[in-house]
Amino acid sequence: PRRARTMVDAAFFRAGLRLICAFGCAALAASLRADAAAVAKDPLLSTLGQPLHVSILRFGALAAGIVLLVQLLLDWNVLVDPLRKPEAPPMPPPTADTADPLTYREDRGVTKAVPLYPRAPSSLAGGKLPEFEMAEVASHCTREDCWVVLDGRAYDITGFIDRHPGGVGPILNMAGKDATDVFDNYHAARVYKLMLPQFLVGEVTDVPAYAHVADFRALRQQLLQRGLFETDYRYYAKLGCWLALLFLGALGLATGQVGGGGSLARLSGAAMMG
Known part of the structure; x- marks a missing residue:
């Protein structure tokens, strides 16, 4: 997955920087030793510059x-x-069109207005999505059978657990639950667009709506609109x-x-x- 490759590339980049610093220090030490030896043999070298x-x-x-x-x-x-x-300057508010609603997400340090729901895969496109209830989603809560709910839609991510860059634990903690806010906090807009569609299984009709969660999501949208998450x-x-x-x-x-x-x-x- 692209997210995993990005994290691996970042790890190699950091390791490369450390190696460069180490080689630089070694080269500097060797240069100091060589200069000291040269000056010891010929003191005139110290006056040449x-x-x-x-x-x-x-x-x-x-x-x-x-x-x-x-x-x-x-x-x-x-x-x-x-x-x-x-x-x-704040971005214009995303559309409230129920056919294709938009929301603010962060991607590569920039706020973007993107579709709230990723495009459905070809196997589910062109018709009404299958409907599930939270009780059924909650039954898929193991490593061998793992569903999560994101923005009112259910995703079967069982096959991705072992490849998750953040490890197995965070996914299993949210297995069978509404992971909308947790996922939004740690994933960029491109993850929604490029990775989620393949795991979509349907809509969840009875996702609970809590007042404090709605307030948190509204605040996050305001901060994104003002560009406060931008690098x-x-x-x-x-x-x-x-x-x-x-x-x-x-x-x-x-x-x-x-x-x-x-x-x-x-x-x-x-x-x-x-």
């Missing part, structure tokens, strides 16, 4: 600090008062610059390449790294 790794540490930390400072200055009003952060990439840019500043500054101070190599500078580098 600074080694490449020293330039990278110094200018990298300086550049990260400058970029971070610029971003903080541009977002100064937000830092002083987070409530002044500008919001995107702000400026935050990640500031975070990246801050981490780069910490990493390069800590290495430079701890190795004595920045700050003169004194005890206080090295201790400061160790504290930053910690």
Whole structure:
């Protein structure tokens, strides 16, 4: 499934970043050792200019600090008062057409108005969906026979349990129950469109409607409409610059390449790294 592939790709990406950092540290250590050995053999080398790794540490930390400072200055009003952060204009309300109602969902960090009900598979298209009651859905509550209710429709996800990226437990906890809100909180709009149709078995006619649940769903729709679930990439840019500043500054101070190599500078580098 696409969701599973996405999570696997993210895991490999994180592992790759860790490997890159590890190789970078190893390369830096080897470079420091080689430079020290070269200077020990020929002291004149120390007067010809600074080694490449020293330039990278110094200018990298300086550049990260400058970029971070610029971003903080541009977002100064937000830092002083987070409530002044500008919001995107709200989206128009989704249609209430009963033939094909729309709802707000989040997908890849962006709010979208999408069909409330995924398109029925070819085996159920063109006619009235089979109808079930919650009592019958509740009888399908095991790993070998698992149904869930989403937006008033029943889905037989027995064949997907072992492939669920979040594990077996979360699905079994909602087996035979109305999982509308739990599912909505953790799945993007594309999951509804691309994965759910194949599991559809019919409609549920007596899904209980609780007042507090209706209030929660209405609030979620308002937040989605205002774009409050949308990803702000400026935050990640500031975070990246801050981490780069910490990493390069800590290495430079701890190795004595920045700050003169004194005890206080090295201790400061160790504290930053910690």
